[in-house]
Amino acid sequence: MKNPILAVASSGGHWQQLLLLSEAFDDLSPVFVTTKDELLRQSGKTNGFVVEDCNRNQPLRVVRCLLQCARIVLSLRPKVILSTGAAPGLICIAFGRMIGAKTIWIDSFANVEQLSMSGKLARFLCNRWVTQWEHLSSGSGPSFHGALL
Numbered sequence: 001m002k003n004p005i006l007a008v009a010s011s012g013g014h015w016q017q018l019l020l021l022s023e024a025f026d027d028l029s030p031v032f033v034t035t036k037d038e039l040l041r042q043s044g045k046t047n048g049f050v051v052e053d054c055n056r057n058q059p060l061r062v063v064r065c066l067l068q069c070a071r072i073v074l075s076l077r078p079k080v081i082l083s084t085g086a087a088p089g090l091i092c093i094a095f096g097r098m099i100g101a102k103t104i105w106i107d108s109f110a111n112v113e114q115l116s117m118s119g120k121l122a123r124f125l126c127n128r129w130v131t132q133w134e135h136l137s138s139g140s141g142p143s144f145h146g147a148l149l
Helices: 013-022 037-043 059-076 087-098 117-122
Strands: 005-009 031-034 048-050 080-085 102-106 128-131
Touching: 005 013, 005 059, 005 087, 013 031, 013 037, 013 080, 031 037, 031 059, 031 087, 037 048, 059 087, 080 087, 080 117, 087 102, 087 117, 102 117, 117 128
Parallel strands: 005 031, 005 080, 031 048, 080 102, 102 128
Antiparallel strands: none
8 A cells, every 4th residue: 555644734733743643653654745844854754745835815825835735646646634734734635535535634732712714624625524622523513532732
């Protein structure tokens, strides 16, 4: 099984949480996608890609990130795409759904009061939609299974 898991996270807390989670599937040789080359090096992840960091206020960066994520997802064709956020993770998940990948969104631990914007959009794209705060979960909202931190 080649590259069954694509694990995507922007820098900062998103990346730190993804690294904690990745211990559960490291034996499956996941491919990582992040927004800073030094994050891959510092964590010892040799199987990975760097994409443009972006958000809704940076339309040109969004376009570059879309193209980069499309190339990665369409060439690797992972079975599962998992993201802890933010925009690049959501973009990879969208392309993953197009190829039939199972998709999982775990909203950042930092979003205590409400879900992130990407987390709110993930509801429409993901097979599993998860929050790390029990009070943000509901029957129609994201599920809660514990926190990474």
